[in-house]
Every structure is written in C-alpha cells, then in structure tokens.
Amino acid sequence: MIMKKYFNIIILFVIFFLLSAISISAKIDIGGELTASLINIIDNEGNISAYPQVSLDLELYIPPFDNNQIKSAVYLYTNPTTAQLDFMFKKLYLKHKFEKLHLTLGRQPISWSFGSMLNPVDFTLGAMVMDEETGAKYQNAIEAYIPLNWNTSISAIAAFPEASQDIKWGLRGRTMIEGYDLTLNYVREPEIYFMGTIIPASQRIGFTVKGDLGPIGVYGALGYYFKENDDSDLAYLIGGDYSYFFEAGNKIYFQLEYLSMKKENLSSILGPFFAGNIPNNLNENIGLILGMANYEIDEFSQVNLMTISSVNDGSIIIIPGYRNQLSNNLSLDLSAAIYFGKEDSLFGPTVSEGAQPKPKGMISVGLTYSF
Amino acid sequence: MKKIKGFLLIGIIISILITSLIITTAVEMTAEEIINKRDNNEYFDTAQMEAEMIIVSGNRKIIKTMVALTDKKNSFVEFTNPQDRGTKFLKREDDLWMFFPDAEEIIKISGHMLNQGMMGSDFSYQDVMEADKLTDLYDFKIIGEEEFEGRPCYILEGIAREGVKVSYYRRVSWIDKERFIGLKEELYAESGRVLKETRVNEVQEIEGRWVPINSVMENKLRKDTYTEFIITLIKFNLEIPEETFSLQNLR
Numbered sequence: 001m002i003m004k005k006y007f008n009i010i011i012l013f014v015i016f017f018l019l020s021a022i023s024i025s026a027k028i029d030i031g032g033e034l035t036a037s038l039i040n041i042i043d044n045e046g047n048i049s050a051y052p053q054v055s056l057d058l059e060l061y062i063p064p065f066d067n068n069q070i071k072s073a074v075y076l077y078t079n080p081t082t083a084q085l086d087f088m089f090k091k092l093y094l095k096h097k098f099e100k101l102h103l104t105l106g107r108q109p110i111s112w113s114f115g116s117m118l119n120p121v122d123f124t125l126g127a128m129v130m131d132e133e134t135g136a137k138y139q140n141a142i143e144a145y146i147p148l149n150w151n152t153s154i155s156a157i158a159a160f161p162e163a164s165q166d167i168k169w170g171l172r173g174r175t176m177i178e179g180y181d182l183t184l185n186y187v188r189e190p191e192i193y194f195m196g197t198i199i200p201a202s203q204r205i206g207f208t209v210k211g212d213l214g215p216i217g218v219y220g221a222l223g224y225y226f227k228e229n230d231d232s233d234l235a236y237l238i239g240g241d242y243s244y245f246f247e248a249g250n251k252i253y254f255q256l257e258y259l260s261m262k263k264e265n266l267s268s269i270l271g272p273f274f275a276g277n278i279p280n281n282l283n284e285n286i287g288l289i290l291g292m293a294n295y296e297i298d299e300f301s302q303v304n305l306m307t308i309s310s311v312n313d314g315s316i317i318i319i320p321g322y323r324n325q326l327s328n329n330l331s332l333d334l335s336a337a338i339y340f341g342k343e344d345s346l347f348g349p350t351v352s353e354g355a356q357p358k359p360k361g362m363i364s365v366g367l368t369y370s371f
Numbered sequence: 372m373k374k375i376k377g378f379l380l381i382g383i384i385i386s387i388l389i390t391s392l393i394i395t396t397a398v399e400m401t402a403e404e405i406i407n408k409r410d411n412n413e414y415f416d417t418a419q420m421e422a423e424m425i426i427v428s429g430n431r432k433i434i435k436t437m438v439a440l441t442d443k444k445n446s447f448v449e450f451t452n453p454q455d456r457g458t459k460f461l462k463r464e465d466d467l468w469m470f471f472p473d474a475e476e477i478i479k480i481s482g483h484m485l486n487q488g489m490m491g492s493d494f495s496y497q498d499v500m501e502a503d504k505l506t507d508l509y510d511f512k513i514i515g516e517e518e519f520e521g522r523p524c525y526i527l528e529g530i531a532r533e534g535v536k537v538s539y540y541r542r543v544s545w546i547d548k549e550r551f552i553g554l555k556e557e558l559y560a561e562s563g564r565v566l567k568e569t570r571v572n573e574v575q576e577i578e579g580r581w582v583p584i585n586s587v588m589e590n591k592l593r594k595d596t597y598t599e600f601i602i603t604l605i606k607f608n609l610e611i612p613e614e615t616f617s618l619q620n621l622r
Contacts, residue, residue, distance in 0.1 A: 090473075108475070109473070115478045115479065133473065145622070147614075147618070216483070241481050243484065298596065300433070327431075328434055
C-alpha cells in the first residue's frame with residue numbers, strides 16, 4: 001500500500017532524474033488540443049440549461065533515448081459540477097524496452113479495444129464508449145509487455161485504482177491466425193468503495209476476434225463474468241462494418257453490432273452515454289443494438305448518426321453529429337443526443353423515486369484547435 | 372575512285388543497318404521490359420522517406436506530414452503534423468493496423484478500408500503503402516507512344532492478373548522513354564470508369580534512380596479536389612531492423 005500511496009511521486013522522481021540525464025540538445029516539444037464547447041442539456045420539461053466548457057489536452061513530446069520513453073499528458077478542464085478549473089494526468093509514465101520485455105511504469109492509458117463501439121471485455125469497462133474515450137481508461141499501473149513475434153504478445157498489468165485498497169490486475173494474450181486478430185484476457189477487479197457502497201471483487205475472462213468476411217469487416221467478443229458466491233454472466237457481442245461508395249465518389253461507412261449481457265454490468269459499459277439507473281422492471285438479460293453510419297460529404301466534412309437501442313423495451317438514444325475541418329489546425333464539431341422511450345425504460349424518462357433523472361436530450365457545439 | 376565509292380557505299384549501308392538495328396531495338400522493347408525497367412527504377416529493397424500531403428478541395432487545403440519506412444512487402448507510416456501527431460499505420464501484405472496515439476491502442480483495420488482515402492486524402496492506404504512490383508499484379512501491353520509535358524513516353528495498359536487483389540482493375544501509364552518513370556497514370560474500375568489520375572510534377576535523380584518527388588493524385592469522381600504528395604527526404608537501401616514492421620513497434 002505504501003507503493004500505491006507514493007506511486008505518482010516515485011514516477012515523477014524517476015522521470016525528472018532521467019530528464020536531467022538527457023542531452024539538452026534533445027528536441028522536446030509541446031503539443032495538444034484546445035477545445036471550447038457550449039453544451040445544452042434539455043430536461044423532460046423541455047427546459048434548456050447551457051454551460052460552456054473549455055478543455056486543454058497538453059502533451060510533452062520527449063524523444064526516446066537509450067530504449068527509454070517518457071510520456072506526459074495532462075488534461076485541464078472546467079468541471080461541470082463545480083465550474084472550477086480542474087485537471088487530470090492522462091499520462092505520466094516511463095517505458096523501458098528491454099530486449100524481450102517492455103516495462104511501462106506510471107499513469108497510462110490501458111485499453112483493450114478491438115474496433116467495436118462497446119467493449120464488454122476491456123481492462124476497465126467503459127474505457128471506450130461509442131468511439132469516445134473516457135477517464136476510466138487512465139490508470140496508475142505497471143505493465144509488462146512481452147512480444148513473442150511480430151503479431152503475438154502477452155501483457156500483464158497491475159493497476160492501483162483510486163477507489164480501492166487492493167490491486168487490480170489483468171493478463172492479455174494477442175495473436176493473429178488466418179488474418180483474424182485474436183485476444184484472450186483475464187481481469188480481476190478488487191473490492192471497490194463507491195459513493196458509500198461496496199462493490200464486491202469480481203473476475204472476468206474475455207475473448208475477442210476481428211477480421212474480414214469478404215468485403216465486410218466482422219468482429220465479436222465473449223465475456224464470462226464471475227464473483228464469489230454470486231451468479232455468473234456470459235456476455236457476448238457480435239458486429240460488422242462495411243463501406244459503400246456512391247457514383248460521385250463519396251463514401252458511407254456502416255457499423256452494426258449487438259450486445260447481450262446482464263443488466264447489472266451494463267451501466268459501467270455504457271459510461272457517460274447512460275445517465276440514469278437501470279429500471280427494475282427489465283429482464284435480467286439486456287440486448288442492445290448499436291448502429292453507426294458515417295457519410296463523408298467531402299475531404300473536410302462528414303456527418304454521422306449513431307443509435308443505441310434496447311431490444312427489451314424499445315427505448316433508444318439517437319446521436320447525430322457533424323464535423324468540419326475548417327483549416328489545418330481548427331475543426332468544428334456539432335453533436336446531439338436525444339433519448340426516446342416509455343417511462344422507466346432503459347433510455348426513457350425515469351419515474352422511480354430516488355433515481356437520478358435522465359435528460360431528454362443534449363446539444364453540443366465546439367471548436368478544437370490543434371497545435 | 373570506284374573502290375572508294377564502293378567502300379563509302381558499304382560504310383553508309385553498315386551505318387544505316389547499325390542505326391536501324393539500334394532504333395529497332397529501342398522501339399521493340401516489350402511492355403514487360405519497359406515496366407520492369409520502371410519497377411527497377413521506382414521500387415527498392417528498403418526506403419526511408421519524409422513527405423507531406425497537401426489535400427485541396429476548392430479553395431481550402433490542409434497539410435499532413437509523415438515519415439515512412441518500407442521494404443519489399445511491408446510499410447510503416449507515422450504522421451507528424453499537429454492534428455495527427457503519433458498516428459501510426461503498419462501494413463503487412465493485405466493486413467492494415469492502426470495505432471491511436473491518445474488511447475495508445477492498436478486496432479486491426481477492416482480490409483475494405485484499404486481502398487479508402489488515407490487520412491482524408493485522395494491517396495488510398497493501398498496507394499501509399501503498396502510495396503508489390505507492378506509486374507506481379509498486372510499484365511501489361513504497349514498501346515501507343517506520346518509526348519507528355521515535353522517528354523517522349525510509352526503508353527502502357529495494365530490489366531489486373533486473375534486472382535490478384537488490386538485496387539484498380541486497369542491502369543494506363545505514360546512512361547518516360549529515357550528515365551523509365553511513370554509521368555502520368557489513369558486508374559480505372561472494372562466497369563471502365565476512370566477513378567483517379569496521377570501526374571508527376573517533378574522528378575529528381577537520387578542515389579542513381581529517378582524519383583517522383585512531387586506528384587498529384589486527382590479523384591476523378593469528385594470535383595475540384597486533389598492531393599499533392601511531396602517527398603522532402605528519401606534514402607534507399609538502408610538496413611531496417613526486422614521488428615520495425617511489427618505490432619510492438621506501433622506501441
């Protein structure tokens with residue numbers, strides 16, 4: 001536990017020591033993204049509350065030296081609940097590439113994405129949701145990565161979650177057979193204290209596959225969740241993607257997937273796209289259909305439409321978006337999320353007493369400057 | 372005097388014969404020989420390159436910069452412009468892998484994406500990262516000769532070989548007769564529709580071979596758009612470590 005407490009301090013000390021050892025001629029650079037957005041939340045009475053949000057992704061680019069790599073990235077943002085400036089270290093790690101082992105020590109992104117919109121077998125559930133990363137991805141951890149050949153590897157991770165006294169750990173193997181990318185992983189989640197409640201320790205085994213069936217990209221995942229003295233859950237996901245070219249040369253990209261799992265694991269997988277509680281009247285097993293269509297208007301702009309719908313109660317979230325690359329460094333993003341469904345359905349309005357109310361919709365407009 | 376005239380006549384005849392023989396040899400180069408010469412000039416064992424892509428649509432343009440390493444079968448590309456900095460691609464045969472720098476994850480890209488514009492450009496991933504020799508992919512024949520931008524050229528037509536996966540069913544190439552470099556190329560779908568046209572604006576002799584250092588790819592299906600590809604630095608036949616073209620090197 002002492003190691004967990006002083007984890008960041010140790011990492012900072014090691015990094016500063018190594019930085020002082022680098023020749024001053026090494027080319028250190030700073031880059032990142034500045035985003036200014038206006039987010040409008042529409043509640044069930046039709047009232048709109050708007051708040052501006054400014055965020056800055058700042059990364060220090062330090063050239064690799066002597067098989068060492070240092071990465072440092074900080075995310076500064078206006079906290080929507082306190083309206084104060086807040087920050088989060090996304091990366092603060094040191095990686096050393098030994099001959100047969102890559103060791104990464106420090107704050108680092110850990111994601112086992114394989115191209116799906118939701119991932120039921122990620123190292124941290126909800127780390128990537130609908131192609132968007134979440135804060136859950138960034139962990140204080142030690143990762144050992146062992147490459148066996150150009151496409152085969154084994155990695156072992158020990159992470160130190162802030163909400164737990166214990167270590168979370170995972171193993172992942174990756175290989176390719178007949179053009180299919182295959183992974184097998186295991187995660188042991190420790191007991192977590194969250195908002196006054198204790199979430200018991202759990203384990204899961206996951207398997208993913210991704211490849212091509214003719215002109216269609218296909219993928220799937222199988223996850224087995226289990227706890228001590230508790231029911232287990234077998235979750236699965238299947239999906240595919242396809243591109244269609246119009247006569248005029250424009251392209252539309254489709255992605256469709258189906259996820260089946262127990263409702264108790266669903267909220268962590270949906271992450272910020274799911275603001276409410278899981279209604280009690282739903283079946284134990286929930287089926288979700290996810291769809292995405294992305295149409296390129298020209299080289300610089302595109303529109304997309306994503307949907308998440310519940311097979312059990314017909315409720316749905318529709319997420320349209322528009323992106324325009326205004327110049328080399330400046331882009332405009334418009335997006336919305338509209339929730340449809342009966343009362344107490346998965347994505348519909350909440351009526352249960354004490355349950356967190358869900359918004360009716362959200363509209364966001366933002367400008368991003370890259371440097 | 373008669374003897375001198377006789378020798379002169381024989382000399383003229385021999386000269387004509389030799390000249391004709393040289394001309395005939397030049398004219399009678401087969402399509403395979405021409406394309407082999409082009410392949411030998413434009414393809415290499417290994418290369419390291421720094422380049423920029425200027426994507427133009429109407430009055431708007433964006434610039435992307437990259438470094439690339441390639442050998443006979445594999446390619447590795449890393450983008451260096453601010454917006455895409457750290458985005459990496461690895462292509463091994465028909466498999467394409469992408470590294471997302473923020474999330475630090477490696478995802479296998481579906482096969483249908485290979486024919487799509489690389490990072491929004493008119494060059495597809497296949498166009499930029501293709502490492503195969505043209506003679507392995509197409510059957511060529513000479514269909515004419517023509518001057519292009521003041522340079523005498525052979526015009527060759529290539530039809531995709533049966534069972535070989537290619538992005539373009541047919542390609543018509545204008546190949547410089549002296550430097551054996553493709554100066555212009557039209558790329559067609561199997562339906563006969565022209566999909567893209569590429570033109571070389573500038574060539575340079577680097578390490579004994581002619582290299583198209585500035586070329587333009589125009590998507591013929593779209594109006595007012597093209598992508599300029601400029602090689603700012605290129606080195607040939609370097610020793611590239613085997614692990615360069617591996618998933619571990621993407622991380």
